[in-house]
Amino acid sequence: MKRVLTGNYAAAYGATAAKVNVVAAYPITPQTTIVEILSEIVANGELNAEFIKVESEHSALAACIGAQSAGARTYTATSSQGLALMHELIHWTARARLPIVMTNVNRALGPGWSIWADATDSVSQRDTGWMQVYCENNQEVYDTTLMAYKISEHADILLPTLVNLDAFFLSHTSQVVDMIDQDRVDAFLPTYAPEYKLDIDNPRSFGSLTSPDHYYEFSYKMHKAHEAAKQIIPEVHAQFAKEFGREYGMTESYRCDDAEYLLVTYGTIAGTTMDAVDRMRDKGIKAGALKIRYFRPFPSEEVRSILKNAIKVGVIDRMISFGHEGAFFTETKAAMYGETVPLYGFIAGLGGRDVSIKDIESMVDKMQAEDPSNLIWIGVKE
Amino acid sequence: MTKKDDQKPIVFEGASDMPPMSASQGSMSVNKTASWRSIRPIIHEEKCKSCMICWKFCPEPAIFPTSPPTINYDYCKGCGICIEECPFDAITSEKEGK
Known part of the structure; x- marks a missing residue:
């Protein structure tokens, strides 16, 4: 059934289709409408779930951790400062190997107080052990939410997923979303049945004191799970494409095959970049776009194989790791270690500043210049 | 780390013996x-x-x-x-x- 939905509603309906048992969330702009519609869906009886009202984001994720530990499928959503407040429990979720799915509406961190798009919030959670996906449109938000449960709950993975969408550009923008019939979702995503859970008939203690004899191996196993995810994610994508006809990858390449100038990016900027690529192609510039969907696990091999034949590569980040460069730029360079293609980092669109097709065309101009600097700020009013 | 079955401490040979997360059963009866x-x-x-x-x-x-x-x-x-x-x-x- 096709409906016109905002990105936030697409996320909420994705969680509803996943038949989550528990929702615990605290409202924060621009995520608020996710919580609003979910509370309505639960109150109307359209979703048989416990909706837990909490006093903070820290408590929201804590409630999900408790419920998920007891064998429930849970969902929460947040943004920016809210995600930052959850930080301690974001680590806990992953180390407890709880396959919680959380939507994060990418929003800048204050001060200056900003409610607009910026990926600093989610990138700041990079080393927690969560898988991270960045969405370009509302259909992708809906589909990714569904697939995230299947991927996270896979017995060889058992890791939580953060599904990211850009503030306002997606969260409050309406697009046509093809929603999947419930019986077909149920066939794709069976009931959550974890091997390890809180159970009074089979008691266990979880998260207890862990000596250096074991902590190291738990960390090793988490990393192995991320490596396994790199194999399993494409399998789930293939199954989804077979069932529902929409194809996804850990990355998405657009006109990359013969591209000389390749632009790597994520989120909504990816869509603009693809349009810019068309324009540049019309002008005879062999441009291409590579959209990164999965930031963790990072698809290094895939990125390398797509980028290695380009003449120049630019990476566009809607965030900055102060004192260094954009995080996706860092990862892309690491993936390209040993290759000779020059790479350039572009910082653009911080705090929700528009990134236009012209801006993206200017990046290729700058890469073509004789001696471009390695990190280029786009549109700074100096 | 113990198993409930035999109530004896188990020494993990390696990561493959271990559960994915820190989850023990009956460990307090031997620790x-x-x-x-x-x-x-x-x-x-x-x-x-x-x-x-x-x-x-x-x-x-x-x-x-x-x-x-x-x-x-x-x-x-x-x-x-x-x-x-x-x-x-x-x-x-x-x-x-x-």
């Missing part, structure tokens, strides 16, 4: 946790009225509600709360290792 006790509480039967106040206050819980109550010295940390709370002065302390 004695009283090695650092410096003061040993002693219940004196002649003064004890079996009121169970010590059982209620023991934070471990290392006191079992028998009559009179009994202290499990495998888990008692010697915090002395039972000694402090007993209204009949039926529990006294003894220095460990004397």
Whole structure:
């Protein structure tokens, strides 16, 4: 059934289709409408779930951790400062190997107080052990939410997923979303049945004191799970494409095959970049776009194989790791270690500043210049 | 780390033996946790009225509600709360290792 939905509603309906048992969330702009519609869906009886009202984001994720530990499928959503407040429990979720799915509406961190798009919030959670996906449109938000449960709950993975969408550009923008019939979702995503859970008939203690004899191996196993995810994610994508006809990858390449100038990016900027690529192609510039969907696990091999034949590569980040460069730029360079293609980092669109097709065309101009600097700020009013 | 089945501590050979997360079963039945006790509480039967106040206050819980109550010295940390709370002065302390 096709409906016109905002990105936030697409996320909420994705969680509803996943038949989550528990929702615990605290409202924060621009995520608020996710919580609003979910509370309505639960109150109307359209979703048989416990909706837990909490006093903070820290408590929201804590409630999900408790419920998920007891064998429930849970969902929460947040943004920016809210995600930052959850930080301690974001680590806990992953180390407890709880396959919680959380939507994060990418929003800048204050001060200056900003409610607009910026990926600093989610990138700041990079080393927690969560898988991270960045969405370009509302259909992708809906589909990714569904697939995230299947991927996270896979017995060889058992890791939580953060599904990211850009503030306002997606969260409050309406697009046509093809929603999947419930019986077909149920066939794709069976009931959550974890091997390890809180159970009074089979008691266990979880998260207890862990000596250096074991902590190291738990960390090793988490990393192995991320490596396994790199194999399993494409399998789930293939199954989804077979069932529902929409194809996804850990990355998405657009006109990359013969591209000389390749632009790597994520989120909504990816869509603009693809349009810019068309324009540049019309002008005879062999441009291409590579959209990164999965930031963790990072698809290094895939990125390398797509980028290695380009003449120049630019990476566009809607965030900055102060004192260094954009995080996706860092990862892309690491993936390209040993290759000779020059790479350039572009910082653009911080705090929700528009990134236009012209801006993206200017990046290729700058890469073509004789001696471009390695990190280029786009549109700074100096 | 222990398995519930045999109640014996298991030494993991490697990551492949381990659950994905820190999850143990029955570990407290083999992991004695009283090695650092410096003061040993002693219940004196002649003064004890079996009121169970010590059982209620023991934070471990290392006191079992028998009559009179009994202290499990495998888990008692010697915090002395039972000694402090007993209204009949039926529990006294003894220095460990004397």
